[in-house]
Amino acid sequence: MSDSAARPKVAAVVVAAGKGLRVGGDLPKQYRRVGGRAVLTRTLAALAASPRIGRIQPVIAPDATDFFRECVAELEPALANKLAEPVPGGATRQQSVAAGLEGLARSGAPDLVLVHDAARPFVDEALIARAIEAGSEHGAAVPGVAVSDTIKLVETIAPGIGRVHETPSRENLRAVQTPQSFRFGSLLDAHRRAVAEGRDGFTDDGALAEWAGLAVVVFEGDARNRKITQAADLIEADRAFSKEAPAISEAPMTTYVTRLGTGFDVHAFTEGDHVWLGGIKIPADRGVLAHSDGDVALHALTDALLGAIADGDIGTHFPPSDEKWRGASSDQFLAHACSLVRAQGGKIDHLDITVLAEAPRIGHHREAIRARIAEIAGVPLSAVSIKATTTEKLGFVGRAEGLAAQAAATVRLPEVEVDTGTETAERRS
Template sequence: MSSTGFTVAAVVVAAGRGIRVGGGLPKQYRRVGGRTVLARTLAALAAQETIDRIQTVIAADAGAFFRECLEDLDSAARAKLAEPVAGGATRQISVRAGLEALAASAPPKVVLVHDAARPFIDAALVARAIEAGRAHRAAVPGIPVTDTVKRIEPLGDGIGRVIETPPREALRAVQTPQAFVFPALLDAHRAAAEAGLDGFTDDGALAEWAGLPVVVFEGDVANRKITQASDLIEADRALSGDAQPAGRAAMTQYVTRLGTGFDVHAFTEGDHVWLGGVRIPADRGVLAHSDGDVALHALTDALLGAIADGDIGTHFPPSDEKWRGASSDQFLAHACGLVRARGGRIDHLDITVLAEAPRIGKHREEIRARIAAIAGVPLSAVSIKATTTEKLGFVGRAEGLAAQAAATVRLPEETEDTLDAQAETAMRQG
């Protein structure tokens, strides 16, 4: 059960054969950055506190592959997994199998349907999906289309006559996770099956067929799908310790940028503080608009500083009630997504917490692991330290706590040139 009492489950579709990637092994069971694609997807979903249950749908003969994936997951992630069920010949049949399994055990109120081959999902996207699903009953994430799209009439031999050029402003490339009120999606799948239809490759389209109004919410360009062999290579580079940013050739030159961040919050009544995405018992809480996680706030600002993209208040203004009490992992995930959207790579994240109390020593490794999961970086790329101020200043008087952070990122030279040009333009206009 989620903290809001609103039950959310995820169906992960992993029954495909993934033959386009080659090599004889389905893409969801190939390893990227040392772990299988499916394990990375399941771990990313299981890390979200808002998701209560995960129902995986696999091929009938893939039990051994799935058990190997489980070895890549920690006990907390495995605890959220229901027993996998067998899928069918089409994606639609597989999704329905997952929905029926949930209906037979503990039907959720909201269900997310996600592709196993999208391991780069983050907390911010999950939060947007759940919010949109609750508010609109059927919602899919989409990103703007940057290429001009033509609708054609096929003439044969790979030739087609242009019929229409839709305006790009009205087009979106749809991703997963797609979010639905559970009973509505299950009814739609059952109706399609009764009608003899099993070719829907997108649950949003099936919902439209069933008469459900479907909305599109903001997707994430970093939430790419592994489809071709080149996608596996790029994902492995992005997730390996010596990785280059995905989608870039080996000859691309990179520049290193360092960003810093600082945050402070005063103490108030309470029984815990949030630090690095971990709830730590304390004799006081902090006064804040969101959850007051000084470590994640400072780290978010450090990443935004490294790409010269404002600060946390620019992206998540405290005047917006939407962010009151918000979990700060959304802020860090958003900043990481912005780095990757520019072809960048996060090399290292370093945080120093300044506080007389609470002590973080026994929580250090849990915090490192949580930050690594949110940022999608190896554990070795995260450092957290703590110090006091020798009884000096507001920290020394135990009136509050603070954190400072540094983030090292690499950006393609072309991105660096673009940022410099944007800065020059802003100076001319300002």
């Protein structure tokens, strides 16, 4: 049997649904930035970079979709492709892990699952490899590091006061970390049993596995794999990751230049019962005459992005003379333009569209259109705006002969400053 055939299919659940406000401020700790990137972005990047992990199931708070999309937008496409659609977590860590496991079960159960806290961005490939090896061999394994402080077991006798009950030997104590590694079926069964028996409140999956009767082993953890819990942890992590950035004396300093691109598209009406606008099918008394699906909003937005990076127009990349694109869905045009921006190391800051039409009215569809564009472009909902106007009965739009859209896209592209004292050379593709 080849090595690839013998290797177990491994997935990871990343628990990122907690509020994590002990670090201070209103933003959960997993979305705070350390060394210029969100904690969650760093954690996802570290796991996705492992060739041993094939799929990652994020678990996030129901109201954190925009934050999550911002994190994913900063990942390299090859890493982002390993991420499954996030699932909403529960009120407790145990409920969130269960939600992640059920998400993996629906999309195809792996052989082995790693459960990792989003607030541990220092996880590295060596620790991941040890977790997979231990989980594969023993079925349930958690990383642990030796305890350096003396530990006391106490019983509380007054607020803030405890009487020492026992002083266990440090030799047998381990501080447990993540990623914790399990045979997928065993851990899923344990979680389902806990739900059925009304058991909730396990603070880690090793404890839940022990409760379910699984033999859990402890393998060598990593003292550097610390968890961000308090404000001091956040500050220390920021310092640590900032040190990883190349010094100015070692490499050119990378900054960003803001670019604005615009686009415009128009289509005449013809027979039909719907139009496509912003990736949403809208009922109408007429359709549009077009080679593709005729989505003027996505076409204009695609051209705006291509304009921002000076890379031709939609006809350059998707010629109307090519039958391959007849009737094509325009979401792939926009997705392509977004990928070209990111291939240059760019970031999409804002997308703004204005639809010019007497009909159909888009008011009832506005939020659906914004959500669809945000999904296609991989940006937060707050970065998408869509408006509509008429032309006061003037021109072809006013005569209801067709509809049009204009768009603007704001992006940031990397710029390399050359240390000549007078010149700035822009990096172009």
